[in-house]
Amino acid sequence: MAFSFSGLQKRVAEWESPAREFKADVPKDCGKTICAFANTVGGLLVFGVDANKQFVGVKAKDESSRRLREQIDLCRPRPVLKQEFVEHEGKTFIVVAVEPFAYSQNPCFFDRKCYLRQGTTDEEIYGDALIDFLRRRTVLNFEELKSPVKLTDLD
Numbered sequence: 001m002a003f004s005f006s007g008l009q010k011r012v013a014e015w016e017s018p019a020r021e022f023k024a025d026v027p028k029d030c031g032k033t034i035c036a037f038a039n040t041v042g043g044l045l046v047f048g049v050d051a052n053k054q055f056v057g058v059k060a061k062d063e064s065s066r067r068l069r070e071q072i073d074l075c076r077p078r079p080v081l082k083q084e085f086v087e088h089e090g091k092t093f094i095v096v097a098v099e100p101f102a103y104s105q106n107p108c109f110f111d112r113k114c115y116l117r118q119g120t121t122d123e124e125i126y127g128d129a130l131i132d133f134l135r136r137r138t139v140l141n142f143e144e145l146k147s148p149v150k151l152t153d154l155d
Contacts, residue, residue: 003084029071030045034075035115038080039117043098047095074111
C-alpha cells in the first residue's frame, strides 16, 4: 500500500462508503471502525480529512499515532492492517487499510464488543444477532448449541 496525496484526493472525491471512512483526527473510539471493517469486507480509514472534505491533517502526528495504536491494541483478535503516513504541504495524513477476517476465523472484538459495518456506520451486535453472525461465519454450529429439551421429553 503506497498512498500519495493524489490518491487521497481521489478517495475523498468518492467519499465515505461501507469500506471507506474519513476523520479529521484519531478519535478515542476509532477501534470500533477498525473492528467493523475487519468483520465485514475490510476498509480504508483516513485521518486528516474533515466532514467538509477539507484536507486538514492530523493535529499532532505522534500523539495521533499513539492514540491509534492504543485503539488497535483493544481489538481482539488483532486485525491485519497496514498503516501509512502521507505528507503534503506540511500536513500529515494517516491512512489505515484493514483486511477482512476470513469467515472461518473468530470475529474481531473492540473493547469486548463486536461491531459490523452497516452502510457508513459501525453497529454493535450482541445477543441473538451475534449468535446469527457466528453461525453465518461457521464459527458456531448447531452441535454446540444447548437445547432446553430434556431426555424425559422424548417418547
